[in-house]
Amino acid sequence: MEDSRIALPIGTTLDRYIKKKQDEFQYATGELSQLLRDIALAGKVVNREINKAGLINIGGAIGTQNVQGEEQQKLDVLANIRFIRALTKGGEACAIISEEDEHFTDLKNDGKYVIAIDPLDGSSNIDVNVSIGTIFSVYRRVSPLGKPIEKEDIMQSGIEQVAAGYLLYGSSTMLVYTTGHGVNGFTYEPSLGEYFLSHPDMMIPEDGSIYSVNEGMYNSFPEPVKKYITHCHDQQYSARYIGSLVADFHRNLLKGGIYMYPPTEKNPDGKLRLMYECNALSFIVEQAGGMASTGTGRILEVAPQSLHQRVPLFIGSKRMVEKAVSFF
Numbered sequence: 082m083e084d085s086r087i088a089l090p091i092g093t094t095l096d097r098y099i100k101k102k103q104d105e106f107q108y109a110t111g112e113l114s115q116l117l118r119d120i121a122l123a124g125k126v127v128n129r130e131i132n133k134a135g136l137i138n139i140g141g142a143i144g145t146q147n148v149q150g151e152e153q154q155k156l157d158v159l160a161n162i163r164f165i166r167a168l169t170k171g172g173e174a175c176a177i178i179s180e181e182d183e184h185f186t187d188l189k190n191d192g193k194y195v196i197a198i199d200p201l202d203g204s205s206n207i208d209v210n211v212s213i214g215t216i217f218s219v220y221r222r223v224s225p226l227g228k229p230i231e232k233e234d235i236m237q238s239g240i241e242q243v244a245a246g247y248l249l250y251g252s253s254t255m256l257v258y259t260t261g262h263g264v265n266g267f268t269y270e271p272s273l274g275e276y277f278l279s280h281p282d283m284m285i286p287e288d289g290s291i292y293s294v295n296e297g298m299y300n301s302f303p304e305p306v307k308k309y310i311t312h313c314h315d316q317q318y319s320a321r322y323i324g325s326l327v328a329d330f331h332r333n334l335l336k337g338g339i340y341m342y343p344p345t346e347k348n349p350d351g352k353l354r355l356m357y358e359c360n361a362l363s364f365i366v367e368q369a370g371g372m373a374s375t376g377t378g379r380i381l382e383v384a385p386q387s388l389h390q391r392v393p394l395f396i397g398s399k400r401m402v403e404k405a406v407s408f409f
Contacts, residue, residue, distance in 0.1 A: 095121055095256065095267045095276035102262070112173045112193055113219070113244060113260070119171035120217060121256055121276060123164045124248040127200075127215065128269065130159055131207065131250050156207055157181055160200035160215065168196055175222055176230050178356055178388055185388060187230050194243075195220040195234055197357040203325030212251030214327025218361040219244035235388070239360030239381035247327050247361065257283070257331070259368040280335075285371040288400040289337025293322045293329045301346040305376070305408035309341075312404065326353065330362055330396065334369060339397035339405060343376065351375075351393035355385055359394050372402040376409050 093101075099114045161181040168174040168188070175192035178185045180199045196219055203213040221243050224231040246258025254269035256276050266280030292313045299307065313320075321338070323329050329340050342353050353359050363373035363380040373380040373396040383392060395405050 092277040092279070098265070098278055115171060116173040116194055116219065117244065117258065119167045119173065123167035124215060124256060125269065125274065126163050127160045128250055128254045131156060153181070154204040154207065157201050157204045164198055164200050176234060178235065180354060180357055185235055191226045193222050195222055197360070199357045202327050202358065206325050211323060211325055212249060212328040213325050214250060215248040216327060216358055216361045217246055218242050218357060236385045238384050239363055242360060242364045245361035245364040249327050249331050251328065257365065259365050261368065264365055264369045283334065283369050285334050285366060285369045286337030286398055287370065289333065289339065289398040290318045291321050291333055291336060291338030292318050292341070293333060293338060294341040295322055295324070296320065298345050302343050306341065306343040308408045309405045326358065333397045334366065337398045339395065339401040341405065342394045344393050348391065350391045352391055353394050355383055355390045355392045356388060359392055362396060366396055370399065371397055372399040374402055374406050376406060
């Protein structure tokens with residue numbers, strides 16, 4: 082038997098890919114590459130904790146609420162600790178905006194990047210074994226090094242992102258990210274402890290036949306959204322809604338579709354957070370040829386007014402989002 086058939090190649094590792102592509106980044110001095118490695122490492126640790134959650138009683142609610150008034154899950158807190166610890170030790174981040182913390186964390190160092198992160202999105206689905214994820218955005222620090230973190234470092238619009246990505250913890254664990262030069266996906270191989278390039282140059286289909294929205298709240302949707310949902314029914318689109326943002330987004334990225342979290346009577350500004358959910362996924366989807374809108378404007382151009390600002394989200398295949406927006 083030929084040697085090549087005995088030992089098939091296993092692909093390009095994340096570390097090797099980052100080094101190879103580092104020169105595409107205009108501030109190519111190594112910090113961003115190390116930052117992505119720190120996030121990937123924390124993702125490995127969180128993946129381990131999630132996979133053994135049912136065995137060691139770290140699933141379920143912890144009995145407290147986060148700044149959004151949402152019940153915190155034990156793994157929310159654990160994931161937050163893991164990512165903050167990894168980013169602190171890495172030294173490349175100077176500040177962290179987290180869904181789990183009311184105020185940003187000033188790491189009091191000379192790091193050049195600000196990280197906005199949802200450490201564990203969809204964590205309420207852990208107990209029923211549904212895919213969940215981590216979402217992150219990377220911004221370049223604006224103020225001079227050696228000075229205190231300024232508001233201008235923190236309150237940057239999505240168009241200023243230098244990198245963004247997500248980790249999906251499911252039947253396999255994936256890291257998908259962009260630095261503004263396309264989107265690439267890496268699948269974690271646990272026996273080797275490495276991420277391998279599995280989805281190079283990801284592009285979302287320009288059109289699709291999947292719509293993802295919680296139709297249980299249909300009566301509280303604004304009229305333009307109701308009209309678009311009727312359009313989806315007329316076109317016999319498939320309704321697919323997991324209730325875990327990363328999982329719904331990832332499926333539509335691969336297959337083509339639209340994810341919607343519109344305004345409702347209860348949440349007139351929408352429910353998803355601009356800084357660490359919508360901006361990251363919008364950067365990714367645009368790099369993959371898709372579109373993201375509030376319904377009335379481009380997500381990446383929204384000027385943030387607060388750390389935990391909420392916005393409506395219509396994101397996915399370009400033609401589907403354009404059609405949805407046209408009803409407004």
